[in-house]
Amino acid sequence: MIEITTDVIYPDSVASKVANASHGAVVTFLGTTRNTTADRKVLYLEYEAYRPMADNQLELIIREINLKWPGMKIAISHRLGHLDIGDISLIVAIGSPHRANAFSACSYAIDRIKQIVPIWKKEFFEGGEVWVGSQEDMSLKHSKDGPTTITIP
């Protein structure tokens, strides 16, 4: 099951989609908005998506998981629009007969979402705004992680 919505998303609701009497394990991942990135104080985020390509890419990821780890039930829910600090942007829930594969599949799902799904987040921080992943974002990151000068008294 996949879902892309501007509504608030709820962990219990998404997890219930993968519950099944034959599953001994349900693993749920929540992606939440942090208040800091590379020393920037983040005020809020805005997410946008290219639909229906984003929907199709999420379905593709589920098919990939089904091929790698047959027998699992997968639910992915991504929220768009304005998100405040602490809000949940992404929920991935995996139901599986046994727990080991459920953790692997969940981790795989998140990695793939971050690689191929056409969804973008814009960070509004104290002093400006930037599209995460853009050249501007990279140079902002590097200016914080760059070489520091040590003064020897």
Add this chain to the structure above:
Amino acid sequence: MKINIKLFASYRENAGVNTLALNLPSHATVSTALDTLLQKHTAISSDKEKLVTAVNGEYQDHEFELHDGDELALIPPVSGG
């Protein structure tokens, strides 16, 4: 032939529009479409080779041949999750 360009995130902001129509010769490739687009909208990107593209919702490389009515999307580095 005519194709529709879709722009998102930073590319949309740089161009000032989210969608554009482009007139191209038949059998034009994604590469040709990008050349035409970037000539008019230089602010979108300074590195054509790095641009990730999708035609009708599927990732395609720059050699992909376009057809009349196709939707060509320029996909900036994604940041979902």
